[in-house]
Amino acid sequence: MKISIKDITSLPDQSKKFTGAIDICDFSYLGSDFSINHIEPFDVVLSMIGSGKLHITFDTKCSILGHCDRCLGDVTFEVPVSVDETVEVSEGQVVTDDDIGPYSFVDGEEIDIDELILNEILVNFPAKILCQDDCKGICPVCGKNRNIEPCGCDDTVLDPRMAQFLDVFNSFKEVK
Structure with a gap:
């Protein structure tokens, strides 16, 4: 899901709420393939702070299908997703931060919600996936x-x- 920031950046100190959706369903991490089975409904809130900063927030949970690290059986587990990002904007476009570099979730005048969700999934990914604690x-x-x-x-x-x-x-x- 991509959200255009063109309209919101022209409204200082205003917020807009969007119903979130996700377009990705499969991804790879550390050489293994995973599928997103379900994502809880969520609302994306874009807020302008003054006229130069855009604040992006939303919270949800993803149910992911993967393989147990010990027995290779299928296992479903939940990963929390909590996004709280602030980016600088100028003339309707996100300004690249010199310390961080280009944002992976920004494409011109659009914010890529799928990329934000995938980044948060990878940050919160469990170190070891087990079908049961005593596998x-x-x-x-x-x-x-x-x-x-x-x-x-x-x-x-x-x-x-x-x-x-x-x-x-x-x-x-x-x-x-």
């Missing part, structure tokens, strides 16, 4: 999902630096 993951030996059924494989992890000692001990077992 057992996939067995490294046989590849079964240990949440569905136990596999009985030996999952003892040996220190690779001690592997040569293990070979020595195993050779003594063979002699007996």
Whole structure:
């Protein structure tokens, strides 16, 4: 969703409210693909502060479909989105901030709400996505999902630096 700022920038100390909508549904993050299943309804408020600053605010929640980091099963999780941005405007256009550089959510005389939402999703994205807190993951030996059924494989992890000692001990077992 793109909102033209041309009309609001000519009205100092005024606000306009828009009903928000989202056009993106899929995105990639750290090599994984995700889908936005649902986004709660929201209102975008554009407010002019004096005649030189535009304030953009809205709050919503996104329901996102991804994969569990341990068992690779599908999992749906919520990410809060809270946008509170202030940009400088001049002659109906957003002025680029020298410290920040060009804004990714500005396209000439339009504010790209989808880009703002995606930026906030990525900032608030969980570090690890799990289907449940005690997810057992996939067995490294046989590849079964240990949440569905136990596999009985030996999952003892040996220190690779001690592997040569293990070979020595195993050779003594063979002699007996």
